[in-house]
Amino acid sequence: MREETPEGKYVYCISGGEARKHFGGIGVCGNHVYTISSQGMTAVVHDCQPTPYNSKDLAEAAKWLATHNKVIELAMNEFGATVPLRFNTIFKPAESTTSTQVLAQWMSEENNVLKEKLRRVAGKKEYGVQIYCGEEAFKGNAAALDDLKQKISASSPGTAYLYRQKLDYAVTKNIQDTTVSLSRKFHSTIKENVSEISVLKKRNDVEGKLMLANFACLADEAQAEKLGGELEKIHENGFEVQFTGPWPPYNFMGTK
């Protein structure tokens, strides 16, 4: 059998239904993006070498990732429900089988799983919700710790040092407890307004701010609007809210 050149298929995502479409040179590294359909499924791909994209240049890698997501976004707009695949998902040719055939075979074998995933996200999109508050918001809350502060100023240096440590622990615990209870509260409010919610790891990536909640939400248009309204209320209560999306539904591809 004649092998295609280049022989790999870089796959962005899978959508339901069969469609033939050429998106042009919009892919990672300007590659030509097009569709391959089989078994009622359409894969959005570009031809590539069967080796992963790798770069030590962070800016270049970030650009590739952004391009990857952009292509999925276009596919979502074009075909509706879409199963996003991770960056660098490459199908390689197997013995006497082209990568197109390997891909078609995979779509056939995974047909039920893919259909279930497509059903799950049909008509919905993923949104990111991050809620922050300033660290100083907690410091004013530490009136109960005045006793420790007095002990620090009244003690000799070694003892004061240990009391200072104790004060640090108390402040940290206070922050943790408050964060957990607020996070739970936000979770239950937001859960009411969306189809699904996934709790993501909190990141402390903004100087001077504490991330109280980091959620991925799966919502249809009406739900997204309601969610926006709820987040507006949370913002009015003095919290900083980041509402981003729609994103490819990466966080709703695993088991429920």
Add this chain to the structure above:
Amino acid sequence: MNVKINEDNPGNGLLGLVIAVVEVIVDTLKLQAVRRMESGKLTEDEIERLGTALMKLDETLGELKESNNITEAVERIKNQLDDVANSLVAEETEAVEIA
């Protein structure tokens, strides 16, 4: 686990890693010291000596970092160590917190 040290200056990179690990141990010692102080089993004099010893250890580590210009590197390594520890427990904890 992937902790990066300075490739351009491996000597300083290694020192940074060592100090970061020592700081983690000292943090644990501090926690133990506070617990012992609270247990009521130590005399005032013992508390003062314990606190002074830890304070001096802190100061020495601070001076070492400053004189070798590795304060930021140590902070970075500690954050990486934190990330490793967090990634081991965070998802589990979050699931429990929310449940």
